[in-house]
Amino acid sequence: MKAIVTVTLKHGVLDPQGKAIGHALHTLGFTGVGEVRVGKLIELELPDQDPAQAKATAEDMARKLLANTVIESFKVEIA
Amino acid sequence: MKAIVTVTLKHGVLDPQGKAIGHALHTLGFTGVGEVRVGKLIELELPDQDPAQAKATAEDMARKLLANTVIESFKVEIA
Numbered sequence: 001m002k003a004i005v006t007v008t009l010k011h012g013v014l015d016p017q018g019k020a021i022g023h024a025l026h027t028l029g030f031t032g033v034g035e036v037r038v039g040k041l042i043e044l045e046l047p048d049q050d051p052a053q054a055k056a057t058a059e060d061m062a063r064k065l066l067a068n069t070v071i072e073s074f075k076v077e078i079a
Numbered sequence: 080m081k082a083i084v085t086v087t088l089k090h091g092v093l094d095p096q097g098k099a100i101g102h103a104l105h106t107l108g109f110t111g112v113g114e115v116r117v118g119k120l121i122e123l124e125l126p127d128q129d130p131a132q133a134k135a136t137a138e139d140m141a142r143k144l145l146a147n148t149v150i151e152s153f154k155v156e157i158a
Contacts, residue, residue: 006120021121024144030136034124041085041120042100045113057109065103 001046002079003058007067008039042066051078080125081158082137086146087118121145130157 009015015037022036044061048054058076067074088094094116101115123140127133137155146153 008120008122018121021144025123025140028140028143030140032126034126035122036124037122039120039122041087041118042097043087043114043116043118044104045115047111047113061104061107061109064107066100 001048001051001054003044003046003054004077004079005042005044005058005062005066005074006039006077007042007062007072007074009037010071010073013071040066054078080127080130080133082123082125082133083156083158084121084123084137084141084145084153085118085156086121086141086151086153088116089150089152092150119145133157 017038018036021038022033025033025036044058046054046057048057055076055078058078059074062074062076063069096117097115100117101112104112104115123137125133125136127136134155134157137157138153141153141155142148
C-alpha cells in the first residue's frame, strides 16, 4: 500500500528557500507572486494491507523520523 | 489564487535521499518498507484570478525554474 507524507513548515517559521524561489521567479518575469513556501513529499511503499493501519504506520514514521514536529507539520494520504 | 506544484524524480532516476530514509526507517524498526522516494512541494500565491490561467502560469514556472524536466516530473494543483 502506498502512502504519501507531505511535510511543510509551520506558519510563522521562516522559509529562506521559498524566499529565494520567489526572488528567482520575479527575476524571470513572473511578477505579483506572493508568498512561496517549500515542503517535502515522501512516497512510501508500506507492507500494511489495511488503509487505516497503513495511515497509522505512516503517521508514526512522520513523527519519529520524517518531520521535525517543532517546526514542521505533516499530512498522510493513502493512495 | 494558491497553486501547489509537486516535483518528483522520474522513474528510473536514482534517489539516494529516499534510500537513506528507507534504511533509517528499517533501523527504527519499521520493517517491510519497500521503495521510498522523496520529492518537493512548492506552494505559490499567484495573482491570477482564473484557475485555468493560474494553472498555466504555475506550469510555466515549473518548466522554467522549479523542476529539472530532464530527471524530474511535476504536477500542478490549484487550491
